[in-house]
Amino acid sequence: MGSTPQDEVLSDANQFFIETILKNHRVYDCFSEIITSPTVADKEGRLRIFPYHGSKKCHLMAVIFVLLICASSHSKQGLVVKQMQDSTSEDVKKQVIIYIGDGGGDFCPTLKLKKEDHVMPRKDFPLHNLILKSSVPIKPEVHEWSDGDELNNIMLHLIDPLEA
DSSP: OOOOOOOEEEEEEEHHHHHHHHHHTTOGGGOSEEEEEOEEEOTTSOEEEOOOOOOSSSOOOOOOOSSTTSOOTTSHHHHHHHHHHHOOSHHHHHOOOEEEEOSGGGHHHHHHOOTTSEEEEBTTSHHHHHHHHOSSOOOSEEOOBSSHHHHHHHHHHHHHHHHO
């Protein structure tokens, strides 16, 4: 019997923003974990955003990265790289990662992906341009996208075989 895919959100945005979007699109319950900066409304009703300081699964610590271009371990990119480096169990090694990004800081985690994984850079944004110009081989399959509809169609195409 196959295992159920665990979909997680790892974002450098914030909890309120991510949860609002997921709930609005009725997909909040599709994710097992949201790893992002926590938020709380204060007594005056203002949203307070706090820095992400780790979780049981994805804790922050001093990390020596193989590639010097990697972002600090306090960023989304550093957390992704750390999770990939810490992946030791056979179940985790069998997982397929679909990495969506647009910034230059998303390049380092892209280099850590396996050939079975997928990277989805936003067309004509820094990550896409870095991939196009890279002298380092990009192992995962690259799926560029320009707008939300295109991103959605590609995601549906990629996720369907994973659930089979």
